[in-house]
Each structure stands twice: as C-alpha cells, then as structure tokens.
Amino acid sequence: MRGILLAALLAVLLAVPARADETPPPAFGPGERMYYDIYWTVIHAGKAELLWREDAELDGRPARYFFAKARTLGWVDNFYKVRDTMEAWTDMGLNYALLYKKDQNEGSYHKKVELVFDKEANKSYRYARGKLQHTIDQPENVFDPMSILFAFRKHALYEGMEFDANVSDGKVSVVGRAFVEGRETVETGIGDVDAFRVRLDIQHLSGVFKKSKDAQLYVWFSADERRIPVKVRSKVVVGSFIMTLREYHPPAEG
Template structure:
C-alpha cells in the first residue's frame, strides 16, 4: 500500500510544464478544491484533495499557496493508515517556486521535508526533520513537485503539443517532457468531461517507476479554460492505480468593492 500512495504523491513531480511560452490567464484561484478517489487495480484504497488556499506571503514575498492531502479509507486504516500532506508556495503569477513542504505519515513511516528556493542565489535548500541535507543550484524558473501542476494549467493545450520544464525535489533538478496525445470524453463524479490525454515521460523517476518494465503515466486535463486534472492512470510493477475526480469546487469569486 505504501508504494501505491508514494506513486500518487510522486505524480505531481512529473507534471512538467512549458517555459511559459504560451502562458494564459490563471484558471484557478483561492477556494478551488478538487477531490479524488484513489483506486489500486479495482479497489478503492484512498482519497486525495487538492486545494488553492488564500494568497499569503513567503518571507515578505506575495505568494500563491497550494495544499494537497492523501488519506487511506477506514478499512485500509486498520492495517496501514496514511495521512500525507503537501504544501507549496509560488510567486503570484506561478512562474517559479518559493517553498515546498511534505509531511508523510504512512504506517510506522514518518518524514518531514522542507524545501526552500532562494531566488537571490538561485539555489535550493532541502531540510529533513529540520536538518539541512542538500543544497543545489537551480534554474530561475524551477518548480517543486506540486506547484508545477498549477503552472501547467496556465497553458492552452492542443493535440501533439510537447513541452518540458525544470522540476526539483531538492535532491536533483531535472527537465521532464510530456506530450498531448488526444482528446477523449471522460466519465467523472461531476459528469462527462471532454479532456486532453497527456503522456508523461517518467524515465527520470526513481523507485517503483524505474523498476517497472513498460511503466506509464497518463493524465487527462479538461478541454476547457479550467484545465482541471480529471483523471490519472499509471501502470507499474505492483499493479496499476487511478485517481478519479469525484467533486469540484470552483474558486471563490473576487470580493466586489462598494459601488462596483
């Protein structure tokens, strides 16, 4: 079970984006909430929630704030309880990362990671349980494993589109690639949705993906202005998993000022 949850959390690290060559308006904002069911083979094993939190600041810099959680369902909790939390902060235009935090609680396994992107030096510092473990140089437009998903959503998709971007977990920085293969109609918890199927290059990934022959990772994004990730599917050595959208809450409309 732990490998399956790690695959889900690793997903974001391969949702690579273009270098803002076709950036459009940001199709998300504070208040947006995406809820998914996680299935291993045909078994409902857990749930995941992806949220855009209220804008804040990070070390005096205005910032976007994103949060994701992954939890096992009650019957799985009895033998392997998972409560994982990911948090990410970027500049307001979502052009680069400022900070990324991961709190993993999976059975008896517990780990806290804090990844700080220093834009003055173009370096990142990776802390594990408060102890500095890695310092590496970073490109000016580097993204952490979660915020890269939101940067991707700024792009206008089309069939055969190919793209790549800098993504880092603090231990290494890689350039990943992806291809928009086709448009399909996907059944979701909020109805039938036309979506672009995107195949993600996973050759840079370690762990279960690297060890799995013919491993693949596909993501479907809604073919509208929202570009919502409505489904994820992967085939790996330990089986296959899917994440399916079951609920969507749009961003909170901006507060209108008096007289407007």
C-alpha cells in the same frame, strides 16, 4: 505498498511542465478545490484533495499557496495507514517555486521534507527531519513537484503538443517532459468530461515509479480554459492505480 497514495497524488502534481512567462487566466485561482477517489487495482484504496488556497505572505512578499493531501480508507486503512500532505508556495505570477513541504506518513514510515528555493542565488536547500541534507544549484526558473501542476494550467492544450520545464525535488534538478497524445471523454464524479490525454516521461521520478521498468503514467486534463486534472492512470511495479475526480469547486468569487 509504500508510496501508493503519494504516488497517485504526485502523478497529478508532477503532471506536466510549463513555460514561465504567462499570468493565470481567471478560469482558476485562489479558492479552487478538487477532490479525488483513488483505486488500487479494483480496490477503493483512498482519497485525495488538491486546493488552491488564498494568497499568503512568505518572507515579507506575497505568494501563491497550494495544498494537497492523500489518505487511505476502509480496510486498507486498518493494515496500512497513509496520511500524506504537501504544500507549495510560488511567486504571484506562477513563474518559479519559493518553498515546498511534504509530510509523508505511510505505515511505519514517517518523513518530513522542506525544500527552500533561493531565487537570487539559484540554489535550493533540502531539509529532511529538520536537518539540511542537500544543497544544489538550480536553473533560473524551477518548479517543485507540486507547483508545476498549477503553472502548467496556464497553457491552452492541443493534440501533439510537447512540454518541458525544470523540476526539482531538492536532490536532483531535471527537465521534465510531457506529450499531449489525444482527446477523449472521461467519466468523473462531476459527469462526463471532454479531456486531453497527456503522457508523462517519468524516467527521472523516484520511489515507486523508478522501480518499475515498464511504468506508464497518464493524466487527463479537461479540454476547456480550466484545464482540470480529472483522471490519472498508472502501472507500477506493485500494480496499477486510477485516480478520478469526485468533486470540483471553482475559485472564490470577488
């Protein structure tokens, strides 16, 4: 079962790639908060949250700052406790990643990862458990598994759109792809939402997805200027999960 909740959260975070030449519209920004319920088959297995926190300073320069976490609930928590968190920092224009951190705690498995991007040298440095594990060359603009979601939301959607962008976990750097297949109504905790259904090319993803020959991954984004990820559905080797939006809070005013 390792990775079920993290896989659900990453499904949102790895949702779709982005172009790197636009500024985020005012429909979303710092202070935005999204909360989700996660179901494994028919079991309410956990919950997750996705936050756009206030701008931070990284190595003396301003940066966008994003935070996410997932955890198990109820009886699932008793036999397989999950406490996963992720953080990401980008430039102010959401054009490329600067820093990514993941703290994964699932049952007896514990791992901390830090991914540092050197924009000037076009390299990344991946640290695991405090030790440098991988150094790889990167394209000019590349996103980590978390910041890619927020960068994607800069783009208006329409049926038939296809996207691609550079994404890296520090071990490999790939061109991620996604396809806007259709538009439909999604039931959420904030009511029925008109949303675009996006199919993801997940052949390069590791962990649970990689082990599933027939894995399917879909993400629904609200069909408005906010482009909120309101639902995730995936079928993997250990079953299937659905992740739905429970609460949404808009960006801070002023």
